[in-house]
Amino acid sequence: MKSVFCAQIQTATLGGWWSASLWFGASFLGACLGSFGNVLVYRLPRNMSVVRPRSHCPGCNAAVAWYDNIPLVSWLLLRGMCRSCRTAIPVRYPLLEAGGAACLAAGLLRFGWTVHGLAAGVLLLVLLIIALIDWEHMIIPHTLTVAGTVVGIAASLQGPPGLRASLLGLVCGAGVILAVAYGYKLVRGRMGMGGGDVMMMGMLGTFTGPWGVPAVLFAGALLGTLYTVLGGSRRDDGVAKLPFGTFLAVGGAVIHFYGPEILAWYLSIF
Numbered sequence: 239m240k241s242v243f244c245a246q247i248q249t250a251t252l253g254g255w256w257s258a259s260l261w262f263g264a265s266f267l268g269a270c271l272g273s274f275g276n277v278l279v280y281r282l283p284r285n286m287s288v289v290r291p292r293s294h295c296p297g298c299n300a301a302v303a304w305y306d307n308i309p310l311v312s313w314l315l316l317r318g319m320c321r322s323c324r325t326a327i328p329v330r331y332p333l334l335e336a337g338g339a340a341c342l343a344a345g346l347l348r349f350g351w352t353v354h355g356l357a358a359g360v361l362l363l364v365l366l367i368i369a370l371i372d373w374e375h376m377i378i379p380h381t382l383t384v385a386g387t388v389v390g391i392a393a394s395l396q397g398p399p400g401l402r403a404s405l406l407g408l409v410c411g412a413g414v415i416l417a418v419a420y421g422y423k424l425v426r427g428r429m430g431m432g433g434g435d436v437m438m439m440g441m442l443g444t445f446t447g448p449w450g451v452p453a454v455l456f457a458g459a460l461l462g463t464l465y466t467v468l469g470g471s472r473r474d475d476g477v478a479k480l481p482f483g484t485f486l487a488v489g490g491a492v493i494h495f496y497g498p499e500i501l502a503w504y505l506s507i508f
């Protein structure tokens with residue numbers, strides 16, 4: 239049984255208006271997901287429910303009406319202020335909404351109008367949200383990695399890397415981090431990585447397949463090392479902390495989108 243989404247939608251063969259509407263629709267969907275991302279970025283690390291209570295202004299506690307909650311548009315119309323009390327709405331809210339639109343568009347641009355392209359866009363946004371949360375709180379919420387893993391496995395039914403490679407990627411990704419974490423514990427007597435890293439690498443494995451796992455790890459470790467060398471891990475409280483999830487997110491995005499090209503370039507050097 240072939241679903242509608244199975245066939246690639248050739249936007250080029252559609253009329254200009256149809257094509258523009260599709261891109262507008264995808265960008266708007268991405269902006270809505272980015273808007274929900276704002277809720278996740280604030281509430282997940284604080285262990286709050288992501289559905290209740292409804293969004294409200296931190297200044298006057300007024301509930302945000304639906305017409306004041308339209309991605310990007312509302313923030314512009316309200317000129318960045320609450321309708322009732324004029325408390326400033328931080329610019330990071332519309333920025334993440336624009337980011338969501340950009341993520342979905344990027345996935346579809348890179349891989350075409352396919353399930354694979356849509357899933358790549360969703361992965362990019364999930365990685366962006368994880369990067370923001372881990373950077374600030376040193377937490378990788380399971381809610382995000384489990385949701386991403388489900389998307390990765392589901393998308394593998396309709397495109398690369400295929401279901402078998404996707405499941406193998408999950409096992410390899412999670413397994414490698416588990417092995418490193420326990421090895422580190424044996425040597426240093428404490429855990430260097432947490433369950434969040436294990437789940438995150440498993441999620442990335444479902445998208446890249448097992449062969450992408452070492453590449454993502456290498457890219458993440460390279461970025462983390464650069465960050466440490468440049469003195470970024472020294473924090474005010476004197477405790478060196480490395481938001482490894484943030485670097486894994488960047489590495490995972492680069493490898494999923496351009497892994498084969500990077501590998502071909504690297505091999506061409508020799």
Ligand SMILES: [Zn+2]
Pocket residue numbers: 295296297298299300320321322323324325
């Ligand atoms: Zn207010």
